[in-house]
Amino acid sequence: MSLHAAERKLGWGLLAPALLWTLAFFVLPFLAMLALSFAHMEGRAIVQGFDPGNYIRAFTDWSQLKALINSVEITVTVTVISVVLAWPLAAIIAWRVPQRFQRLALLMAVLPFWTSYVVRSYSWLLVLGKNGVINKALMGTGLISEPLALASTRTATVIGFVHFFVMLLTLTIYANLIQLSPNYARAAQDLGAGDWATFVHVILPLTLPGVITGAFVTFVLCIGDYITPQILGGNAELTLPQLIMLQMGRSGNFPMASALSVVLMAVVTLAYAACSRWLRLDRL
Amino acid sequence: MRLLSWAYLAAAYAFVFLPVVVLVVFSFQDGRLPVPPFQGFSLQWYDKILGNGALMTALWHSALVAFVSSALALVMGFLAAHALARVRLPGSVLLRGLLIAPMTVSYLIIALGLLTTFNQAGISLSLWTAGIGHVVINLPLCFAIAYAAMGDHQKNAERAARDLGATEAQVLWHVSAPMLAPALAAAFFLSVTFSWDEFIIAFLLTRFDVTLPVEIWSMLRSGLSPATNAVGSLVFLVSVSAVVLMEIFLFRRPK
Known part of the structure; x- marks a missing residue:
């Protein structure tokens, strides 16, 4: 040899x-799930076969399609809001906070990462609930007389998600910002660009890799999450993961749950294809 | 502009800390509900949860599954990274992609796939089936971190050891592993954190021997309670201590 x-x-x-x-x-397991997604239910029994019925139902049955639409809407909203809030935060930490405190500032910003994920959603319930901190404070100051219905709404789900993903995006954007040489901005200004033009045409495009990487991770984690919409959104409007769990739990319809999971994976793959040009997952 | 920056920073931290502060404060609530008004300071809820057998068992299960699954993921990830970084294998790009792939798939889908497979194979659910799922999610992480940390520096040291007659096992154990120790420790620590906090895989793949997040989930069903606050605060305390210790001992760069 x-x-x-x-x-x-x-x-x-x-x-x-x-x-x-x-x-x-x-x-x-993925192949098993794929095979199962083409099976169908007869009563409570699973009948194997090649039946695209589950997929047809996922896109034509309004109660199923609505979940997909809800999920995409919520995920896009969360991703956009998180990027818009995280960018200035990352910039302030990178540019205003003295160098030796930057690590501490970041560590503090991600501190709630280390609480249990389930508990974090629960604690937003304490803030947003009918008897929660916000309603009690607003009623105490006499601004409102009836408690606002904040919990069990889409707004609550979005707030819970944004709370988590602003931290994540701050990290990826910060990592991108500190690598930028100040010479880019200086060169732009020497060439006559104003502050705004420098920002829009020079700084912002240069942070695109950090933004896109963070936004992609946000998209993937957000659209696949069951906990936050279940605790904070309640059952008023279902997201795709909630529907998958419901199909499995209540009706034991594993074929439908599998088909919906494949749809979920397809959405993530589309998102990946859309931003793969800028993605640097290896640099996370 | 400067003032605006500091105001934004303060607002951001207020938003980040608000739920955590509320959680911790109302874990000391002397009353039945963890919402305002604060009725006085009490440790009764901590007393209650520390005496809760089911919760303590779940805590032990979580710790066990976190350490065992992370250790397995670390060893397999490290060996695979070593193989792909050192030896020219056909289709290595594809192999790397395959090992990383589970990272991009939602935990719910991984859990559903495994559940389907275990059902069809007639394997009954237990803490160990959840552990298998946790290795699946942590293996790509350990592999990626170990692979990224391997550089030419190590390659030369390994070659020197081989030339001096070390077997491959000796090279791995005495040269590669110690040189990569910080990266491997970080990978292990991250894996433990993810496994410890993971809900959906543990929820779907265990039956009776549940983990802590699953137990907390079932506590939520009975509505708001300062007991849940107390559990959450304790988990937070443990994680933050771990992060601070890591920061001090592992990530401190020599000045």
Whole structure:
């Protein structure tokens, strides 16, 4: 056996555990789910076969399609608001906060990351609920006489999500900003650009990789999340993950749940294709 | 402009901290509801949850599954990263993509796929099936961190060790692993955090031996309670201490 062949054999040997694990517990389950999505229900029994009915239903049955639309609307809203709020925050930390406090400032900004995800949504309920902090404060000052219905609304879901993803985006945009040389801005101003023109045409485009990377991660995590819409949005309007859980739990309709999951994956893949040009996932 | 910046910063931190502060403050509530008005300081809820057997068992399950699944993910991820960084294998770009792929898939879908597979294979659900799911989500993370950390510097040291007669196992254990220690520790720490806090996989893939997030979820069903606040505050305290310790011991750069 040549040295080269021996080395290859060793390489495959070292790779084998991770590869087999991924094949057995990721690829195979995905294929099983894909196959199941073409099955259908007869009573409570699952009948295997090649039936695209679940997919047709996902796009034609309004109660199913509505969940997809809700999910996309909420996710896009959250992503846009988070980017708009996170950009100035990252810029202030990068440009105004003295260098030696920047790490501390970032660490503090992401501190709530370290609470339990379930508990974080719950604690927004304490803030937004009927007897919550906001309603009590507003009623205490006499601004309103009846409590506002903040919890169990789409607004609550969006607030809960934005709270989480502003932190994430601040990190990716900050990482991008501190790599920018101040010379770009100086060059633009020497060439006669005003502050606004420098910002729009020079600084903003240069932070696009950080923005897009953060926005993509936000999109993926947000659209696939069950916890936040379930706790904060309630059952008033369902998102896709809520509908998937409902199909599985209440009706035991695993084929429909599988089809909806494949749709969810397709949406994420589309989002990936849309921003793959700027994505630097390896730099996260 | 300067004043505006500081005002924005203050508002941002207020927004970030508001729910956390409310959570912690009302865990000390001397009353039945964790909402204003604050009725006085009491530790009764902490007393109550520390004496709650189901909760403590769930805590133990979470710790167990977090450490075991992270250790497995770290070892497999490290070996795979070593193989792909060192040895020329056919289709290595594809292999790398395959190992990273689970990162881009929602946890719910990974859980649903595994649930389908376990059901069809007749495997009954337990803490270990949830652990399998946690290795699936943490393996790409460990692999990516280890792979990114491997540079030419290590390559030369490894080659030197091999030339001096070290076996591959000795190279891995005595040269590569110690040189990558900070990255490997960070990967392990992140994995533990993700697994510890993971809800949906644990929810769908366990039956009786549930983890802490699943137990907290079932506490939520009975409505608002300062007991839930107390659990949340304790989890927060533990995580923050871990982050501070990591910051001090692992990420401090020599000045």
